């Protein structure tokens with residue numbers, strides 16, 4: 023046997039005397055490289071011993087019931103001729119585990135000591151079903167098969183790796199660490215915080231605050247205080263935004279350290295169901311072996327192909343938040359939350375803004391009455407809104423981006439200094455080689471999970487934007503905590519009834535639970551209590567009289583099942599409605615809760631009173 027390769031038991035996490043529960047091949051069988059030869063089972067995990075080469079099994083030296091340790095000879099495989107040139111010999115070192123590579127450069131402190139601290143042994147080389155829990159659902163017939171473990175000596179190991187340090191990922195990592203789990207957090211960017219902190223929620227809200235200050239100052243003239251035209255120092259404005267973000271970048275890095283979460287910076291891809299390869303972007307990489315994983319890799323802006331993306335005047339939301347300049351004219355493609363928030367910022371800074379939206383209303387999906395005050399305000403401010411219209415083609419010209427349109431409301435202006443494309447986000451599920459871990463990724467890049475956030479591979483969880491709508495930070499955070507608690511062994515599942523949505527536009531729009539659109543579509547019997555803010559002295563004093571608070575009640579139980587608020591601080595106020603829904607509150611519970619006066623929060627109680635017929639701050643004639 024010129025090419026005989028000795029197959030030995032690889033690193034199995036430091037276990038000794040692990041019993042063989044199944045021999046998967048017989049002498050004479052032809053095997054593929056990485057094909058399992060036998061199965062070992064400890065009290066912690068089940069694992070296969072793979073063949074390091076393709077070839078024919080010439081000898082089996084173990085049988086079911088034998089107990090094995092790292093380095094025990096299990097078989098002789100005659101390697102195929104073509105694997106001679108490096109394959110066979112190299113493979114012996116790899117798969118046989120005979121030659122242990124002692125590596126100095128473990129991922130940023132990722133060490134075996136960490137795994138032991140948590141009380142768990144290092145994970146086995148190629149676990150088949152290491153998780154104690156059952157999978158989300160049986161893997162469909164076309165589910166990807168996990169690749170066999172690389173057989174390589176890992177550069178580091180951990181009990182739990184969290185892939186992605188956005189609000190979902192860092193929350194999961196911190197919660198897991200707080201529960202005593204040895205945790206590694208992997209992030210490709212230098213800063214933690216993901217989209218939300220770096221190029222999403224936080225910078226956009228810092229800029230929206232500035233926009234609100236500009237607008238308030240402009241309206242102060244109506245109240246006898248004139249400030250004059252604002253002078254905008256773009257560097258100062260960018261500095262404000264960057265300081266806010268930077269403060270929280272630092273805070274997250276500090277909290278990771280305090281919790282002893284080991285942060286590894288690099289681009290991670292699955293190699294097998296228990297290994298990630300983390301590239302450093304300079305050609306180097308490190309192999310991390312894990313027992314459990316939470317995928318929290320988020321999403322990125324959808325790039326419509328009709329636009330010349332190599333021209334910097336065509337922007338996605340990340341580009342728009344950089345505030346390269348204040349363009350004279352800005353076309354916003356997409357009238358959803360992100361597009362309208364950025365339209366609000368640029369309009370306040372002085373751009374002439376045009377919005378085109380394919381649907382027949384802004385913020386498609388939200389109740390029409392919620393959107394009307396915003397639409398009216400934007401039009402009054404000079405924002406051109408074109409519904410049922412789309413950009414067919416956009417080309418880069420010297421003086422701007424030339425656009426052609428199709429639809430019911432074609433803009434007069436055809437060339438814009440800048441164009442912001444804000445038509446949605448696409449999940450990053452398809453960019454992780456998740457199939458090598460056996461994780462099923464849907465056609466559009468979403469990963470399906472069960473109510474415990476487990477994917478079809480039970481020890482791999484997924485959370486945040488990449489598991490589906492709504493793509494919101496507070497959803498990701500909630501899921502992150504849940505997945506971490508389940509991974510730590512707690513018996514938890516998704517029980518939240520509702521997830522609030524907020525557009526931080528002017529006026530703000532917030533909604534939670536059942537909408538009127540949804541109630542109508544589903545034929546639900548609901549009663550509506552609507553309190554107009556024109557009847558709130560506080561709202562009128564604040565210049566927010568166009569706002570309103572609306573609650574939807576189940577007619578059978580009088581329990582609140584939905585709510586929406588338009589006006590100042592709607593995003594803050596909606597939390598009370600979310601709590602009321604979670605608590606199963608009835609109209610009387612909300613109406614009888616004493617709210618402070620004069621506040622906008624009173625409007626929630628008053629909407630309940632409108633429904634109950636007990637309101638005294640409005641006169642509603644009795645129905646005959």
Ligand SMILES: Cc1cc2nc3c(=O)[nH]c(=O)nc-3n(C[C@H](O)[C@H](O)[C@H](O)COP(=O)(O)OP(=O)(O)OC[C@H]3O[C@@H](n4cnc5c(N)ncnc54)[C@H](O)[C@@H]3O)c2cc1C
Nearest residue numbers: 186188190210216217218222223290320486487493494495
């Ligand atoms: C302009 C804008 C404004 C927004 N405003 C709000 C708002 O006001 N409120 C709200 O709730 N939501 C808002 N969102 C949405 C919110 O940002 C997301 O829902 C949230 O960030 C999702 O969190 P996540 O943890 O799922 O993923 P992300 O925040 O996308 O984080 C994923 C992380 O994974 C990393 N990653 C991805 N792939 C790899 C890999 N292979 N290796 C290593 N690291 C990887 C990424 O670099 C990223 O840091 C906004 C989004 C945008 C764009």
